Amino acid sequence: MSSSAAPAGNAASASSVADTRSAIASPSTATTRPGGTRSSVIRGARVLITGAASGMGVLYARRAAAEGAAAIALWDLNEATASDLANQLSARGTQALAVGVDVSDRQSILSAAARTREFLGEPDIIINNAGIVCGTTFWEHDPERDIERTMRVNALGPMWIVREFMPAMIADAARPKRILNVASAAGTLANPHMSVYAASKWAMLGWSESLRLELEREKHRHIRVTTFCPSYIDTGMFKGVRAPLLTPMMTPQVAVDAAWRGMLRGTPVVSKPWTVKLGMAVRGVLPTRAWDFVADRIFGVYSSMDHFTGRSQA
Numbered sequence: 001m002s003s004s005a006a007p008a009g010n011a012a013s014a015s016s017v018a019d020t021r022s023a024i025a026s027p028s029t030a031t032t033r034p035g036g037t038r039s040s041v042i043r044g045a046r047v048l049i050t051g052a053a054s055g056m057g058v059l060y061a062r063r064a065a066a067e068g069a070a071a072i073a074l075w076d077l078n079e080a081t082a083s084d085l086a087n088q089l090s091a092r093g094t095q096a097l098a099v100g101v102d103v104s105d106r107q108s109i110l111s112a113a114a115r116t117r118e119f120l121g122e123p124d125i126i127i128n129n130a131g132i133v134c135g136t137t138f139w140e141h142d143p144e145r146d147i148e149r150t151m152r153v154n155a156l157g158p159m160w161i162v163r164e165f166m167p168a169m170i171a172d173a174a175r176p177k178r179i180l181n182v183a184s185a186a187g188t189l190a191n192p193h194m195s196v197y198a199a200s201k202w203a204m205l206g207w208s209e210s211l212r213l214e215l216e217r218e219k220h221r222h223i224r225v226t227t228f229c230p231s232y233i234d235t236g237m238f239k240g241v242r243a244p245l246l247t248p249m250m251t252p253q254v255a256v257d258a259a260w261r262g263m264l265r266g267t268p269v270v271s272k273p274w275t276v277k278l279g280m281a282v283r284g285v286l287p288t289r290a291w292d293f294v295a296d297r298i299f300g301v302y303s304s305m306d307h308f309t310g311r312s313q314a
């Protein structure tokens with residue numbers, strides 16, 4: 001088992017962290033509905049975003065800042081780039097802290113959680129966005145580097161993070177809380193050359209939806225869980241793929257906008273584009289081999305990863 005935790009870091013000085021903490025310790029709460037109105041959810045909120053140094057993570061962070069978040073913790077393996085973003089957001093008036101963390105490692109998460117608490121207190125919003133993919137046949141996956149790491153980053157990390165912060169989120173019903181778990185369309189259907197990635201996203205979808213139901217049954221209505229299931233997005237993570245029929249490659253802006261609005265509303269599952277839901281419905285009613293024919297020959301889903309290159313490994 002690998003444990004390559006990056007050191008937890010901080011874009012702000014110790015004294016500025018202390019000053020910031022006292023400034024954001026009591027964010028304004030005014031909300032009359034347990035789930036909050038859309039504007040009350042983000043204004044004054046303390047936000048934690050994983051995978052915040054690149055792709056959609058950056059857009060979530062900028063959106064949170066633009067809509068009035070009190071403070072944002074930017075968690076990423078790539079601490080240097082997260083620090084640049086933190087500095088940009090701080091320069092525009094939003095308290096932001098870059099935290100170097102490896103979400104595949106529980107100890108690293110616990111260190112990052114301590115740094116985050118020191119900076120902003122307990123988060124009101126958690127966006128589990130960090131993710132990795134290995135696009136090859138299952139038997140070409142390295143057992144540790146590819147299989148175990150993908151499951152840890154994409155499935156276990158989000159569970160450990162939410163488990164760490166959930167007791168405080170439950171206890172503080174004074175303001176609305178949100179958890180956005182970024183899964184994938186790959187969590188809703190099987191696809192060659194992404195077996196472990198699909199497995200990790202199926203795990204996330206099942207966990208995230210079960211968590212939502214538990215919170216609803218236990219009447220913790222101030223916490224809303226949204227699971228996001230997008231198809232391919234042009235961030236570079238899936239470089240080389242061919243988008244299936246009626247499922248064009250989305251811009252990161254379109255994808256983040258859909259996830260963000262769903263999160264604020266407390267929508268349980270956001271699928272994007274509409275063909276993701278269509279695929280789930282058709283797969284549900286067709287015999288498996290008939291669905292295979294439709295997915296492969298008509299929509300071109302099964303060959304979409306044939307020319308995958310992904311991000312170049314530095």
Ligand SMILES: NC(=O)c1ccc[n+]([C@@H]2O[C@H](COP(=O)([O-])OP(=O)(O)OC[C@H]3O[C@@H](n4cnc5c(N)ncnc54)[C@H](O)[C@@H]3O)[C@@H](O)[C@H]2O)c1
Nearest residue numbers: 051054055056076077102103129130131184232233235237
């Ligand atoms: N891009 C797509 O086509 C697509 C489609 C569906 C779902 N998604 C999901 O959306 C999320 C974001 O995707 P993206 O395209 O913006 O990816 P990206 O590669 O641009 O960004 C991912 C970020 O996660 C960080 N990260 C990776 N491993 C980490 C670790 N162990 N600890 C901490 N940080 C780590 C990376 O440093 C990077 O900053 C992922 O969960 C991905 O699976 C992406």
